[in-house]
Amino acid sequence: MSSLFQPTALVGAIAIAMGFSTSAFAAESQDQHTVNAALDTLVVTATRSEEKIKDVPARISIIEPQIVEQSPIAELPHLLMSDASIDMMQYGGYGQAASIFTRGTNSTHTLVLRDGIRLNTGSAGSASLSFIDTTDIKQIEVLKGPASVLYGTDAIGGVVQLISKTPEKTGAFLTGEIGEHNTYKAVLGADLAEDGFYAQIRGQHLESDGTQVTNLKDSEIKTGNYDQKGFSTKLGIEKKLYALSLDYSANDGQSQYITDNDTYTGVKNVTQDFKNEIINLKGRVNINDDISVHTRLSQFKDDLEQNESQDAIYNKTQEAELYSKWQFTPSQNILVGVAHKNIESDVLSGSAPYGVDYLKDVASLGYFIQHQYQSDKLHTQAGLRVEDHETFGTHTVGQLAARYKLHPQTSVYSNIGTAFRAPTNNDLYALSWGGNPDLKPEESVSYEIGLDQIITDQLTLGLSVYRNEVDNLITWQNGKNFNVKEATFTGGELNFNWAKDELFWDLGYAYVQPKDKATDTDLNRRPRQSLTLTTGLQNEVYGISTSLSAKSRPKNGSGVSGYATIDVNAYWNISPNVKLFTNIQNIGDVEYKTASASQWGQDIYYINGGRLASAGVTFKY
Numbered sequence: 001m002s003s004l005f006q007p008t009a010l011v012g013a014i015a016i017a018m019g020f021s022t023s024a025f026a027a028e029s030q031d032q033h034t035v036n037a038a039l040d041t042l043v044v045t046a047t048r049s050e051e052k053i054k055d056v057p058a059r060i061s062i063i064e065p066q067i068v069e070q071s072p073i074a075e076l077p078h079l080l081m082s083d084a085s086i087d088m089m090q091y092g093g094y095g096q097a098a099s100i101f102t103r104g105t106n107s108t109h110t111l112v113l114r115d116g117i118r119l120n121t122g123s124a125g126s127a128s129l130s131f132i133d134t135t136d137i138k139q140i141e142v143l144k145g146p147a148s149v150l151y152g153t154d155a156i157g158g159v160v161q162l163i164s165k166t167p168e169k170t171g172a173f174l175t176g177e178i179g180e181h182n183t184y185k186a187v188l189g190a191d192l193a194e195d196g197f198y199a200q201i202r203g204q205h206l207e208s209d210g211t212q213v214t215n216l217k218d219s220e221i222k223t224g225n226y227d228q229k230g231f232s233t234k235l236g237i238e239k240k241l242y243a244l245s246l247d248y249s250a251n252d253g254q255s256q257y258i259t260d261n262d263t264y265t266g267v268k269n270v271t272q273d274f275k276n277e278i279i280n281l282k283g284r285v286n287i288n289d290d291i292s293v294h295t296r297l298s299q300f301k302d303d304l305e306q307n308e309s310q311d312a313i314y315n316k317t318q319e320a321e322l323y324s325k326w327q328f329t330p331s332q333n334i335l336v337g338v339a340h341k342n343i344e345s346d347v348l349s350g351s352a353p354y355g356v357d358y359l360k361d362v363a364s365l366g367y368f369i370q371h372q373y374q375s376d377k378l379h380t381q382a383g384l385r386v387e388d389h390e391t392f393g394t395h396t397v398g399q400l401a402a403r404y405k406l407h408p409q410t411s412v413y414s415n416i417g418t419a420f421r422a423p424t425n426n427d428l429y430a431l432s433w434g435g436n437p438d439l440k441p442e443e444s445v446s447y448e449i450g451l452d453q454i455i456t457d458q459l460t461l462g463l464s465v466y467r468n469e470v471d472n473l474i475t476w477q478n479g480k481n482f483n484v485k486e487a488t489f490t491g492g493e494l495n496f497n498w499a500k501d502e503l504f505w506d507l508g509y510a511y512v513q514p515k516d517k518a519t520d521t522d523l524n525r526r527p528r529q530s531l532t533l534t535t536g537l538q539n540e541v542y543g544i545s546t547s548l549s550a551k552s553r554p555k556n557g558s559g560v561s562g563y564a565t566i567d568v569n570a571y572w573n574i575s576p577n578v579k580l581f582t583n584i585q586n587i588g589d590v591e592y593k594t595a596s597a598s599q600w601g602q603d604i605y606y607i608n609g610g611r612l613a614s615a616g617v618t619f620k621y
Contacts, residue, residue: 039460045113045141045161047372047381048150048335049325055379057401057413059450059464059493061085061508063140066538070569071583072177072185073206073614076129078585080160081549083142084508084530085493089560089594090130092213093609094183095226095255098129103144103468104489104514104526105157108421109442111147113161115247117280117298120154121315122345122362125424128302131274133230133251135187135204138165144493145466146419146446148397149383152339152366156419156444156470157489164247166236167191167198172621179583179614181223183208200234206253211609213258215593221258222269228253240286247280254307258606270308277301290327294337296320314346323368335370345425360425364389377405387420392441395420409454419444427474427481434480442483444470462495473516475523486517505535525560525595527551542572559605563592582615 039054041064046056053060063079077098081088089107090098099107112119112127119127140162147155172190185206192199210224228251236245252275259270280298287293302315323337342363370383380402387395401415421442426433450464467490472483491512498505514526522528529552536545546568553562566588571581589611596605 039454043141044163045143045147045159047370048323054411054452055374055403057379057381057403058415059085059144059448059462061142061144061495063142065139068134068137068139070571070581071614072135072175072187072204072616073179073183073612074134074583074585076132076134076162079134079140080129080142082532082534082547084495084510084532085144085158086142087527087530087551089525090608091595091606092224092257093211093607094181094208094224094612095130095210095228096213096224096257096606096609099126100129100160101526102142102157102160103466103491103510104512104523105468105470106473108154108424108474109157109470111151111155111159113151113159114278115162115164115280115282116296116321117278117300118151118154118317118319118341119300119302121302121313122317122343122424123313123315123347123426123430125154125421125427128274128276128304130255131228131251131253131276131302132162133204133228133249134162135189135230136164136200136202136232136234136249138163144464145415145448145468146397146399146417146444148387148419149368149370149385149399149417152341152364152385152387153389153420153422156421156442157468164234165200166234166238166245167193167200169193173618174620175616175618177581177583177614177616180612181209181211183612183614196239197237198234199236200232202232203230205229210256211612213606214604215607216604222256224258225256226253227255228274242286243282243284245280245282247278247282250275250277252276270306272307273305275301275303291324293322293324295322310348312346312348314344316344318342318344331373331375333372333374335368335372337368339366339368340364347426347430349430362390362422362425364422379403381415389422389441392422395441395443411452412450413452414449416445416447419446423474423481434476436481439474439481440472440483442470442472442474444468458500459496459498462497463492465492466490484516484518487523488515488517489513490515502537502539504538505533508532522554522556524556525554526556527554527560527562536569540573542570544568544570559593559596561592561594563590563608565590565608577620579618579620580615581618583613585612586610587613 041053042050043053043060044050046058046060061083063082077088077090080086085103087101090096100110101107102110108125143159147159170192175187178184187204189202206228208226210226213224230251232249234247254271254273256269256271278300282296285293298319300317304313319341321339323335325333325335327333344361346360364387366385366387368385373380382400384398397418399417403411403413405411423439427439428437429435446468448466453461455461470487473487474481475484489512494509496507510530514523516523531550534545534547548566550564551562554560565586568584568587571579573579591607594606594608
């Protein structure tokens, strides 16, 4: 692409934003942002079955379809920044490694799922967020607080679940988006839906020259370029008495990043090839009107290979799950299930694998039960899980939660739950990761109360306060992992949502104290305060929105900055078959530190990716 493209793209994007609006809400109806529509949104993560968000006895938020669809280029870490309870730290800009801290907990304490499939790897323990393509995602559900009863290990801080699309009508589309830094993405897809049978196919390709990764301005240090392509397909049948579906997706490419192992400059360029692959087979049989049986077989592979060395990481997770739901009275149901998972990880560093080969393959078997009571005024949820872990033995976790409607416009909820996380192979054995084979599993207990109030027909309020106590928190210090005796995460969240006709605004504020209880100091790199605000206008023809994301400077920051950035998004449906849209991420081109980038005593640190302005078009049939 021509070097003249970058300013031209920016001018074009701003012109569209000013002239036509923002938000890329793809022909949504005007009542999309009404109070009742938001409260009636269906979610599945909290209970394993569809439930209105207003009835869930926990704090759960969604990143809606129109937000996910507004920009094919937007990567998952950027989308998750719209939730104030999440601190998303990315080590550089587009396509660079990212860590997610939900309510102040560690990046390994948020379980990331796609249609129930575990994306957290057996090596690092967290998901490779920057390499997860969002092309086929309908909405993102963010469940705050422990969820080990339904999902097992890792769900101490919360669960982020990507819900994929299921075809509802026959059609095809082509989308192209082009932006600064020679960034572009093309997506081609087709859907078939007829008499309960559906089929879907997607192909996508993205390239970007990337942006500056650290503050070091050196001609030898290149930008973090990124190239990836993917393919996905889905086949299924959905009937009242039974359902069966098979999903397959593969995504691979190359990314360039900065590492800190150069003796002279402290940093150098490194490239790596990545590939992730998902196979998911799901089935449901309704034995009668009250009893259904569900099953799932899945496999997730996540591989990284370094191009300048023999270093490589190979992860594979295989899961088998069977559960049944019995609606034994009109207001009560019970869910009983068993889940087996086998997590395999192989880390090669300098051509040397983990020190003890047989520990690369770890299996666990979990048995869970959940009871729900649902009436006009009271919704309760009680669950228990027994997890038999091959390395760390048996763990029992539980949860008890209730939401009570004091008034048609007022409801309160409370929950208490326990969770655990088994150390990963990297935690235990990888010397370059500070491996310590004497680590103990992390265990937590969390308490939460909340209030939801419909103030007017246009305005709602949500308020939550919580405390999460984690024993044996795994931390890294002076080159080695060790267990902190106890860490506490105490905080609260406030949400205001307003909508009237075509106008809306959504405000979120979160506060957390992430403490090492023994020293009474804040844990590293966690901001105490977060604020998000999205406001705009939308209708079936056009829309405009602006989003603010702000974080305070961490008290124990290791060089991390506070920041405030603004995004602008817009769309214009010229006809039922043609849509124009534009997006400007970080319109002020604000630069801030995200983490230290050097161990050599120099003042070198990672920075965010800066501004990314883009414009695109969708043709659909």
